[in-house]
Amino acid sequence: MIAFDNVAYSYGGGELLSEVSLRLAPGSFHFLTGPSGAGKSTLIKLAYAELMPTAGRVTIFDREVRGLSRDDIARARRRIGVVHQNVEFLDHLPLITNVTLPLAVSDRAPNPQDVSDLLTWVGLQNHADALPPSLSGGERQRAAVARAVIMGPDVILADEPTGNLDWEMSLRLLTLLVELNKMGKTILIATHDLNLIRNAKSQVAARVLRIRNRRVQLAGADL
Amino acid sequence: MSDGTRDKGSLLRGDRQADRVVPPSGPAARLTTFTAGAMAFLAVFALALSLASGRLADRWAGALARTATIRISAPTDQLAAQTQIVLDILAQTPGVAAARALTDEEQKALLEPWFGPDLPVDALPLPRLIELTEGDPGYDGEGLRLRLSAEAPGAILDDHTRWRRPMAEAASRLRLLGVLSIALIGAALAAMVTLAATAALAANAQVIRVLRLVGARDSYIARAFVRRFTLRALGGAAVGTAAAMIGVAFLPAVDEAGGFLTGLGFQGWAWAIPLALPPLAGLVAFVATRTAALRKLRELT
DSSP: OEEEEEEEEEETTEEEEEEEEEEEOTTOEEEEEOSTTSSHHHHHHHHTTSSOOSEEEEEETTEEGGGOOHHHHHHHHTTEEEEETTOOOOTTSOHHHHHTHHHHHTTOOOOHHHHHHHHHHTTOGGGTTOOGGGSOHHHHHHHHHHHHHTTOOSEEEEESTTTTSOHHHHHHHHHHHHHHHHTTOEEEEEOOOHHHHHHHHTTSOOEEEEEETTEEEEOOTTO | OOHHHHHHHHHHHOOHHHHHSSOSOOHHHHHHHHHHHHHHHHHHHHHHHHHHHHHHHHHHHHHHTTEEEEEEOOOHHHHHHHHHHHHHHHHHSTTEEEEEEOOHHHHHHHHHHHHOTTOOGGGSOOOEEEEEEEOSSOOOHHHHHHHHHHHOTTEEEEOTHHHHHHHHHHHHHHHHHHHHHHHHHHHHHHHHHHHHHHHHHHHTHHHHHHHHHTTOOHHHHHHHHHHHHHHHHHHHHHHHHHHHHHHHHTSOOOOGGGGGGGGOSOOGGGGGGGGGHHHHHHHHHHHHHHHHHHHHHHHTO
């Protein structure tokens, strides 16, 4: 699905990531952890081609990102659902329009029943017409998950998705992501919440990657 | 289907979703409406000026090719002889296509507006007028004057074509300036729309981030802005054009005595020409916005 081969990324003269090699196999579940500023968000952005590596190769769906045109990158992103900690919406449009936006930009018409089922699945069936600024943090995160999965993506990348949520809401969001993984989706969650990781490992066979000294390592049994 | 064709198609049939992704209003969009309206208003007057200048140039240029007048003032008993002398001279002068003496009735008709229909032409010592038509190439005016003064001292060549020529040239230049003004107005509109579209793109950075995150291509994002600015320009130009056409319609009607200023309007089918301005403004806005949007989106990588 997504592979990093000896990838480095430099920003402002300093190297943030170095010699990063990893593979997200189909149907796998990975956590990416590390201290704040370690480069978790950068790695996520490299994984959906928002950033380009300064060295090495990032491959998305068997194609190296440097060789992709702007349209190719847009098409690749339709197969990757992304959830950010500070999720952004089109604030002037109702939730249902925001959730179906990936379909609209792909010139696909939404199936009303599917959309309704999706909103019910994330517990937002009563907020379809609400504007995003009126939603709570948890509701926004669940809406982001709904938007990320509406195209039936192969990969879901979540960058600190529970950063603004209480524990109960975090577990609820985690459950959604675990369910998606059980449906065959490849999941990568960047988080520094070790409790969340421990909880997930009780539900799914998750591998934990840790960024330390600019490199990505497989975390040990301490988790 | 190419992106450009898709853009034009969505413009005509409406792409509700693409139209809505950009927040509905903003100073940049309002600026476009106002600018397009003002530019169209100015363009209508530039067009009216250009067309009026064109008519004037044509009229004066036509007059150039027609006649000059020789006025013969002589005692009554010599008038017929001098007239014949002048006609003989003109018949021998290269560049004179035709010449004839005006009849008493024609001279009376010329004077009638000033002296009324009961003018006793026979009782007045009126000069005889000879109308001559210039050939191609024309005659030597100075040479003709010298010969007339030598052989028919009472004959004076009124070479009015000589002062009409620079006026006709001035009218032609004025027409050219009118066309140039319309081109400049179009360019100014394109520049303003480009600025407004670029400002709108910068102000909607979050919208662009969200659209890119969910897989929108640059052409889709550009389409939302292009449609908005094109329709704004079209609407503004329509209002500006209508207001200016009403203004032109209320200008004084063509009147020979009023000269150039009273002819500053549209005549006949020319009233249809300003109707092309709103679609033209829309086209300018379409091209300007699409070019600006795609360039800005490439910069926002």
